[in-house]
Amino acid sequence: MSWDFTVEPEFQEQLDWADEFVTGTVYKLDVLWPHDTYRPLTRRQRDVVDPLKQEVRKRGLWACHLGPELGGPGYGQLRLALLNEILGKSIWGPRIFGSQAPDTGNAEIIAHYGTPEQKQRYLEPLLEGDIVSCFSMTEPQGGADPGVFTTRAVRDGGEWVINGEKFFSSNARWASFFIIMAVTNPGATVSTRMSMFLVSAETAGIEIERNLAHLGEPADDGTEALIRYTDVRVPASAMLGDEGGAFGVAQTRLGGGRVHHAMRAVGSAQRCLDMMAERALSRTTKGELLARKQAVQNMIADSYLEIQQFRLLVMYTAWQIDKYQDYQRVRKDIAAIKVQTPRVLEAVARRAIQIHGALGTTYDLPLTRIYASGMMLALADGPTEVHQTTIARQLLHGYAPAPGMWPTEHIPTRRAEAEAVLLGAPAPAGRDQD
Numbered sequence: 043m044s045w046d047f048t049v050e051p052e053f054q055e056q057l058d059w060a061d062e063f064v065t066g067t068v069y070k071l072d073v074l075w076p077h078d079t080y081r082p083l084t085r086r087q088r089d090v091v092d093p094l095k096q097e098v099r100k101r102g103l104w105a106c107h108l109g110p111e112l113g114g115p116g117y118g119q120l121r122l123a124l125l126n127e128i129l130g131k132s133i134w135g136p137r138i139f140g141s142q143a144p145d146t147g148n149a150e151i152i153a154h155y156g157t158p159e160q161k162q163r164y165l166e167p168l169l170e171g172d173i174v175s176c177f178s179m180t181e182p183q184g185g186a187d188p189g190v191f192t193t194r195a196v197r198d199g200g201e202w203v204i205n206g207e208k209f210f211s212s213n214a215r216w217a218s219f220f221i222i223m224a225v226t227n228p229g230a231t232v233s234t235r236m237s238m239f240l241v242s243a244e245t246a247g248i249e250i251e252r253n254l255a256h257l258g259e260p261a262d263d264g265t266e267a268l269i270r271y272t273d274v275r276v277p278a279s280a281m282l283g284d285e286g287g288a289f290g291v292a293q294t295r296l297g298g299g300r301v302h303h304a305m306r307a308v309g310s311a312q313r314c315l316d317m318m319a320e321r322a323l324s325r326t327t328k329g330e331l332l333a334r335k336q337a338v339q340n341m342i343a344d345s346y347l348e349i350q351q352f353r354l355l356v357m358y359t360a361w362q363i364d365k366y367q368d369y370q371r372v373r374k375d376i377a378a379i380k381v382q383t384p385r386v387l388e389a390v391a392r393r394a395i396q397i398h399g400a401l402g403t404t405y406d407l408p409l410t411r412i413y414a415s416g417m418m419l420a421l422a423d424g425p426t427e428v429h430q431t432t433i434a435r436q437l438l439h440g441y442a443p444a445p446g447m448w449p450t451e452h453i454p455t456r457r458a459e460a461e462a463v464l465l466g467a468p469a470p471a472g473r474d475q476d
């Protein structure tokens with residue numbers, strides 16, 4: 043038996059380097075270009091960003107979510123959790139380290155299901171960080187329920203023709219290609235009626251109707267696209283995975299994605315706590331520091347507790363994924379950290395905003411952005427309620443109904459059993475007759 047929270051010295055050195063690099067250098071990009079992480083970079087931006095990516099590669103920390111077969115170090119989820127905490131503090135961190143969502147999840151499924159041609163065309167530039175991609179699944183009328191998706195792909199000779207509308211397809215405006223989920227067999231069951239397609243952004247018939255902005259993005263210049271696909275023709279070879287296999291492909295993508303969001307959220311929440319502590323030690327009111335006010339101390343203490351509990355659950359989930367190498371087997375805890383991610387982020391960011399007073403509510407501090415990201419993560423990759431259902435269902439698998447009319451813990455029944463066993467009293471009637 044070994045329970046150990048220490049980190050090997052060599053990896054700790056990597057983490058220390060990453061922390062200094064992110065807070066000392068990458069943070070500067072966050073304030074210079076807060077909305078440009080997915081945009082094709084200008085020449086000037088490339089001159090700044092490319093050498094930073096190169097430093098990360100030299101350090102062996104590029105695309106750490108990938109195994110060696112795809113050019114990553116294959117650190118596993120536990121080490122990745124520690125690194126992602128650091129990257130999650132910064133807007134640009136994931137891009138500079140080659141691990142930004144949704145590109146990581148998209149790369150994962152192309153690596154898993156793609157043909158050699160698809161990998162060469164889409165995966166290689168994606169892994170190099172040269173392009174960004176778009177996952178186009180959610181529909182305006184369908185939301186979280188794939189059973190009602192209507193975007194259709196119809197076979198026409200050697201091609202598929204895609205028609206329909208998708209909602210909240212993140213970064214569509216910057217993407218070089220789209221992964222589109224479309225119904226190919228309307229009569230089949232929910233889990234077999236859809237297929238996945240890899241479609242170049244240059245294909246005729248793709249029209250971005252709107253780029254919706256959410257809280258934290260500039261108004262009318264957002265990243266969440268409402269897209270219309272009209273007679274989008276793709277060759278049969280554009281299908282990713284098997285016909286009817288989109289459900290399985292999407293599940294593969296979402297397992298890792300949810301865990302990585304949670305890992306980064308630990309870092310974001312910690313940043314809020316750090317800011318809270320600094321403010322409490324800096325601001326004086328009614329003759330004493332905020333840090334001496336009990337109400338403020340409660341906020342700091344509660345934030346610490348919530349972050350630590352969350353962090354341990356994230357670590358435990360990462361450890362299980364490394365141990366079993368099977369996202370399905372760890373479903374309950376992946377759902378659990380998905381539920382906790384927005385709760386912890388929102389609660390801690392909200393308190394940090396409160397402690398900073400009016401300033402906390404402005405864009406002069408990163409807190410409203412972090413608070414908004416909590417709200418987003420209660421929906422992205424499936425709403426909280428759906429994951430709560432998963433947790434409850436998985437938990438209930440491990441339980442059975444009570445053996446009779448009374449609960450197993452019914453004290454009079456247990457007392458009668460104890461008297462029969464230990465004191466030789468007449469045996470009680472069976473639980474079933476109680």
Ligand SMILES: Cc1cc2nc3c(=O)[nH]c(=O)nc-3n(C[C@H](O)[C@H](O)[C@H](O)COP(=O)(O)OP(=O)(O)OC[C@H]3O[C@@H](n4cnc5c(N)ncnc54)[C@H](O)[C@@H]3O)c2cc1C
Nearest residue numbers: 177178179180185186210211212418421422423424425427
């Ligand atoms: C920041 C962000 C980025 C996103 N990026 C992408 C992307 O790149 N590609 C993409 O395809 N989609 C993306 N999405 C969409 C996301 O997958 C959907 O928002 C999500 O699936 C929920 O769909 P909906 O928003 O239509 O909500 P609905 O499905 O309409 O649900 C609304 C509410 O109803 C309740 N509800 C829904 N289902 C259940 C249930 N089964 N049980 C109990 N209550 C339920 C919940 O309270 C839920 O919040 C993104 C969303 C966000 C916020």
